[in-house]
Amino acid sequence: VSQKIYFTPGPAQLYPSVEAHLKQALWEDIPSISHRSNQFRSIYQDTVEALRELLGLPDNFAILFTGSATEVWERLLQNCVEETSFHLVNGEFSKKFYEFGHLLQKKSLKQEVEVGKGFEVADIQVDYKAELIAVVHNETSTGVVTPEADIQQIKQKNPQRLVAVDMVSSAPYPQLDYRLVDSAYFSVQKAFGLPAGLGVWLVNEKCLAKAESLENKKFTTGAHHRLTNLWKFFEKYETPSTPNVLGIYLLGKIAQDMLREGVANIRKATDRKAQILYDFLQQDSRFEPFVQNPKHRSPTVIVANTVANAPDLIKKISAQGLIMGSGYQTFKEKQIRIANFPAVSLAAVEQLREALAQS
């Protein structure tokens, strides 16, 4: 790999061991093995076991693979919503999930806060018809985090509804209590530091039962990636069609490496690096954290307002090999986004801070 360091919020910096695992995968012919072989089944199983341990995921959850986390939005709506989903919208990605509901002819509802803000649980008014509540742990577009305790409180207040958690740009950071979550999902090119092309869908038996009931009522739940079919194949550690075998292999290896490092250590290091960046953004008058409320400041995707023109600043810093993300859509000119994923070391974060300080 080159000497650049990517602080982009996805695709992102590769986890340091990816290259070695890729070489090993080629040596073992992983891209050529049959997805109906014992060898593949054992790769799928290894990946599941490592992820279960890393995330604290109980046995009543399946771990399923899709083409992307975006596809998971579609599959959740098709399989877990008969009529009404309820979306907590606080940025572009939570909004897109809400819009998917209408594209799929559901009566999706939303509660929205201004960009840069998070939700206070007391203010959330879930529609009584909602079958599923969609909440984002980490909004990649705005850098707003919803603390795990708040997510769990939402479920405690709505025990009869399914709760689905977007942790696309934060897993494995969030320490969710999976007794109070029914589904969660992420993609591998963010905090796992892998090449894009694989979505990971964690889903429990309640979601499966919902999909079964929808199929009994003759709803369309999809084709190869309908939940009942994905789950049926999962039970033998297979997939309905040829998956991204190499991606599944690499995900398992990185999850094992993260276990070796210790997920508690990874979380601590993430917090420490985030603190360094937020402290800097508050101390240097040319910057400020976009998210005002410290409680809602994401540890994994840090968004800052800039006095300088943001694209110019990004270009200037990139000359030193430090690649930051640009502000999302309308914020392109006046914001930077800095991914603080496990693949980015403390030293790299300090280097970026110095570069920004001297910019």
Next chain:
Amino acid sequence: VSQKIYFTPGPAQLYPSVEAHLKQALWEDIPSISHRSNQFRSIYQDTVEALRELLGLPDNFAILFTGSATEVWERLLQNCVEETSFHLVNGEFSKKFYEFGHLLQKKSLKQEVEVGKGFEVADIQVDYKAELIAVVHNETSTGVVTPEADIQQIKQKNPQRLVAVDMVSSAPYPQLDYRLVDSAYFSVQKAFGLPAGLGVWLVNEKCLAKAESLENKKFTTGAHHRLTNLWKFFEKYETPSTPNVLGIYLLGKIAQDMLREGVANIRKATDRKAQILYDFLQQDSRFEPFVQNPKHRSPTVIVANTVANAPDLIKKISAQGLIMGSGYQTFKEKQIRIANFPAVSLAAVEQLREALAQS
């Protein structure tokens, strides 16, 4: 890579230059670059241009990316069929596409021939309601090919219907006249010799117009991967969500390598290797080609009946590092499948023939 040679019909033997391109991709940080960057747009464009030249694909076709070829079945049905699709079923894969129609609440119809047989154009009775005809160039399960001329005749007889061609396990071998085809698709882990995790969907403006008309009539055409959305992003060489960037990069590189080798040479070499294998299967009394009619014998996936127990034979031959595919489902015990993809050299095919002769 190891010393094994994979004759499996997908995932399959990697194209010889894949490893070098992977190394180069890591060197250039391809897995870390933004899918909204100029660098990504130019990768997408390079891949499109190489594929256009390789396949002879005119400008009225878009080249779109999905998670798999299986996903393309779903997207074709959602976007190009209001009520009725018509499927020429001659094996497990063509049958699954037909079944997807019912899962997606279309009135899908089929005409079926016995496994191991192909269709004679004169016998095909397309239902008058059919909006789309699904034809398989190469049935991976049975090794039956539908010659390009026959596919084109189907369109000539049905000019007002869309014709979609499955070339999952044959592209870039088939020399289709894309004036007489409306859509075609493949996955990269077959004849392109790449790691799995990317579907490639070739689709023309008539298909786009159909999707637009369905959306005007308030049909659900999908979410992020609805045809109108994929096409809109394609026009700027982007994708609706983060795609398998590395897969798209590698596909472009392999397509360029194949152009350097010359697609006519690749086709000639494929024919020659197929001839060697079919000749052997006919000469050795312990084998016979599963497909009786020479016209319908696939050049890229060669299926043989075996006198010996097929799993035993596969195991025996694999001890020499030559990995054959097993018979599909109910044929597991008495058939072998041999992929004759470009990644498998003439020398490798001769080595396999010798191993089978001495088995």
